[in-house]
Amino acid sequence: MTGVRVECVKGNIAAQPDMDAVVNAANAQLLPGSGVAGAIHSAAGPGLAEECRALAPISPGEAVISSAHNLPNRHVIHCLGPVYGVDEPSDRLLAECYRNALLLADHNGLASVAFPAISTGVFGYPLADAATVAMKALADTLPSLGSVRLIRFVLFSDQDLSVFQEALESGLSGQ
Numbered sequence: 015m016t017g018v019r020v021e022c023v024k025g026n027i028a029a030q031p032d033m034d035a036v037v038n039a040a041n042a043q044l045l046p047g048s049g050v051a052g053a054i055h056s057a058a059g060p061g062l063a064e065e066c067r068a069l070a071p072i073s074p075g076e077a078v079i080s081s082a083h084n085l086p087n088r089h090v091i092h093c094l095g096p097v098y099g100v101d102e103p104s105d106r107l108l109a110e111c112y113r114n115a116l117l118l119a120d121h122n123g124l125a126s127v128a129f130p131a132i133s134t135g136v137f138g139y140p141l142a143d144a145a146t147v148a149m150k151a152l153a154d155t156l157p158s159l160g161s162v163r164l165i166r167f168v169l170f171s172d173q174d175l176s177v178f179q180e181a182l183e184s185g186l187s188g189q
């Protein structure tokens with residue numbers, strides 16, 4: 015599988031100290047919010063929102079990179095996932111989040127990236143469908159990666175973890 019390790023764990027995206035970058039399930043203005051964005055901004059401190067002002071707004075599917083401030087990582091990659099059933103085609107826009115985030119990490123020479131389940135909270139994307147899209151996007155992007163060696167999905171519950179784990183096992187088989 016092109017030498018890239020892909021894993022799923024249960025945990026908090028804002029507490030992944032061994033990863034070069036964590037991905038924020040951001041809003042268009044890159045402001046602190048609820049869920050993932052709330053956890054990332056509160057752990058990073060107010061400097062993150064300040065830096066993000068110059069990078070906003072972003073569109074669905076887009077990814078931008080900032081420093082990590084007080085987070086234990088080198089960078090935060092901010093992705094705007096699609097609002098399910100509103101930003102269409104949702105599956106393509108969600109896949110672009112994963113692809114653009116990975117390519118951005120790679121262009122910055124990063125070795126490890128941790129993702130939350132983008133769009134599956136407030137944005138309403140059904141978890142199993144989102145997991146399938148994520149694994150397909152990874153499979154499509156892995157051959158283009160040079161520096162990235164570890165991709166981690168960080169899920170918030172045991173149930174979410176098993177859905178992503180299952181998608182990983184079927185989605186990347188044969189790679």
Ligand code: ADP
Pocket residue numbers: 025026027028039040048049050051053095130131132133134135136137138139168169170174
């Ligand atoms: P979106 O607006 O893209 O839907 P959310 O932050 O509302 O993003 O939720 C995305 C997913 O992340 C949901 O499955 C939610 O349960 C999960 N989540 C929320 N907080 C955290 C966290 N601190 N670490 C990891 N996952 C989280």
